[in-house]
Amino acid sequence: MIEYDNVSKVFFKGDTRVHALQDVTLSIGAGELIAIVGPSGCGKSTLLNLTAGLMEPGLGEVRYEAETVTGVNTKVSYVTQKDNLLPWRTVEGNIRLPLELRRGAPLGRSEIRERIAASLKLVGLEGFERHYPSELSGGMRKRAQLAQALVCEPETLLMDEPFGALDAQLKLVLQAELLKAWEGSGKTLVFVTHDLAEAISIADRVVVMSARPGRIKTLQQIDIPRPRDVFSIRFTADFGRYFESLWDALRDDVVQLERG
Ligand SMILES: Nc1ncnc2c1ncn2[C@@H]1O[C@H](COP(=O)(O)OP(=O)(O)OP(=O)(O)O)[C@@H](O)[C@H]1O
Ligand SMILES: [Mg+2]
Structure with missing residues (x-):
């Protein structure tokens, strides 16, 4: 690989x-x-x-x-050493970002929703979609970063x-x-x-x-x-x-x- x-x-x-x-x-x-x-x-x-x-x-x-x-x-998806969550976006908005930036045909709304929900579930951040990064603990920020990486299904x-x-x-x-x-x-x-x-x-x-x-x-x-x-x-x-x-x-x- x-x-x-x-x-x-x-x-x-x-x-x-x-x-x-x-x-x-x-x-x-x-x-x-x-x-x-x-x-x-x-x-x-x-x-x-x-x-x-x-x-x-x-x-x-x-x-x-x-x-x-x-x-x-x-x-590849890359969870970088430095936390690069955007402070002005919610958890949900941050996770959606790579899908917005992705090349190729855009995904449909329902697929975006499903993918975000699946990655939130995978990292155990359900219920925190509307929180901003500053409202998360260190561990939750890491979970959000991981969800952001997984949402592209790399x-x-x-x-x-x-x-x-x-x-x-x-x-x-x-x-x-x-x-x-x-x-x-x-x-x-x-x-x-x-x-x-x-x-x-x-x-x-x-x-x-x-x-x-x-x-x-x-x-x-x-x-x-x-x-x-x-x-x-x-x-x-x-x-x-x-x-x-x-x-x-x-x-x-x-x-x-x-x-x-
Ligand atoms: N973009 C860059 N420009 C100049 N020097 C760099 C750059 N990136 C890394 N370096 C230098 O290369 C060396 C290796 O850096 P790197 O970040 O890969 O180390 P690391 O093993 O990840 O360290 P750490 O465990 O502290 O994160 C360091 O001395 C660093 O200063
Ligand atoms: Mg390093």
Whole structure:
């Protein structure tokens, strides 16, 4: 579904040069849930931006369904790291926005209504249609963002630290809901997170990236059967083993980053 072929990306700003990604090669299969973890600034968001076609790699190629991504990739929905709900639109208006902006034949009114209702239900925001983003809690804003991404019925969903700023309990609740919505949907999901436990709990495979320039350090298949219970999974022996070995891969880069 998605292929990164020796992808490198360097940003230039005046005299400074930031080497964000280096030689990233990875194939993501259709219907796969892949989690990407790595220290801050290692190029995780950049990788998603490249996948969404918001920028181009300096070297290498990003392919989506075997075609090089050269412009905005309309087959993916992207829950960006920064919350970009429009404050002057209600929840319903925000969810409707991607349908208004969509290319191709416009959808009929009843289909729009049905799709919005279905995505509100999927994320558990029924009853909050008329609320404005400022009237929502942090978790509800995340749910609204997710509904906005799902309303287009994308084949692929890119999520950038969607639950990063939430408290530990709410995170688990939303992970469980996400898994419930994803399992059996056939959708490809690329999920970026700082949280190794979150990555192992939900993913088919976990990619660990190194500190900048971001390279793939480890790629680990997570053979924990589904459906998974994110609340209890972390007490299993399998989870412990994956955590230990992946933390080994991640630790040095995180510690190094913290020490500057
Ligand atoms: N549009 C841009 N212009 C210039 N530099 C950029 C741009 N986007 C990202 N960078 C730089 O590239 C590096 C990687 O950024 P990126 O946002 O991909 O990291 P990240 O892994 O998502 O970090 P975090 O976990 O903190 O979100 C950073 O040093 C950042 O400053
Ligand atoms: Mg980021």
